[in-house]
Amino acid sequence: MADHYDVVIVGGGMVGLTAACALGNSDLRVAVLEAAEIETHWPESDIGLRVSAITHASRNIFDAVGAWQSMVERRLTAYSDMHVWDANGDGQIHFDSTEVGAPTLGYIIENRIIQAALYEQAQRLANVDVLCGRRWQQWFDCGGELHLRLDDGQTLRTRLLVGADGARSPVRERAGIKTQGWGYDQSAVMAIVQTEQPHQHTCWQRFLDHGPLAFLPMHDNHSCVVWSTSPEEAKTLLADDDEGFRLKLGQAFDHTLGAITRVGPRGAFPLRLQHTLDYVKERIALIGDAAHAIHPLAGQGVNLGTLDAAALAETILDAHARGRDIGLLTTLRKYERSRKGQNIAMMLSMDGFKRVFGNQTAPLQWARNTGLKLTDHLPPVKHLLMEYAMGERNDLPKLATPQLTT
């Protein structure tokens, strides 16, 4: 006997679970298939290495689906300022949330806290089942629905399969959806550190020859370091002992927050830009990194993914309310139209930034330093950049618009 679900979401990461929660409290039956077990508890002193800068738009979505309060209660750090400067020159720019009348520019949250809060919320929803430690092995198109065979022999029938299974997306591969993109020949070294001076609730980003070095503010004056550099240097930085890493990091950061006093575990992640040619096919939709992977220099990957999740849920619920088949290509195209252009625009801007700051020829160095200084003194342009980085635009899915009750 096959179990019937209206929607099966493959991938219970931050984006897949956001989509599931956004479909909660409807009369659609939803399953989330997650290969790993999802952790919800760990010692308080344990700090997750992977963190995300979360925009106001994502916060609004998490709040609307009932997961935000749990993130607040678990642990997050609001940031009000962002300081960006070039190691090769005197160009710098400072963003201050009070300039746009907002108390914060965004929030730094450990990825596992986001995932745990969404998972617990999904478990509270009567119409959502989260199946952890399970994978699909094969699926068959049975005219009007897909039959998905799982590794434990169970079969799920569904009208719509959502791939939220990350940048390597097996769903995308099996569906034969092609991607375009390129590697950056860069890796991001991440580490949790403490500094001599307080981080001042500021995101700091210094552009070095090999890539940007960011310090993201966390609780108890911890910072999460995201150091994009060549794969060779990344390997050396991981192999260094704590003392060696501390000294190199302090120097690369120009001792902006004084000495690095403590270094926690480190990890490295290869960086690439990747975009799928199609987000949808008949009975298939891709969201999050399964559809697009972006350079982390402006911390937008998850934020694009939560907007995908909200837009797809909106499309599905709207079609369902009109009595339409939610898996039809004509239905799903509405989701694709609402997100593809915006995602491409963000990806290309980040790619452009990366290239402009990665080029050390004298004319370009001069141009970008002049550009940074000029922008710093042009409030209208600065405000526009801030609103963009905060995810505040007027073409957002409904769930991403403010409705905070807390």
Ligand SMILES: Cc1cc2nc3c(=O)[nH]c(=O)nc-3n(C[C@H](O)[C@H](O)[C@H](O)COP(=O)(O)OP(=O)(O)OC[C@H]3O[C@@H](n4cnc5c(N)ncnc54)[C@H](O)[C@@H]3O)c2cc1C
């Ligand atoms: C160094 C670095 C820093 C970053 N910083 C930021 C930031 O500050 N802000 C930001 O917005 N973004 C940031 N990002 C991007 C962000 O991490 C990703 O965009 C985000 O993790 C994508 O979420 P996702 O849920 O789409 O995919 P994933 O996080 O990859 O989750 C996919 C899930 O699918 C599951 N899965 C995979 N295959 C299967 C299968 N066959 N069956 C069942 N389950 C499966 C996996 O176990 C996983 O749980 C950063 C990325 C990097 C590399």
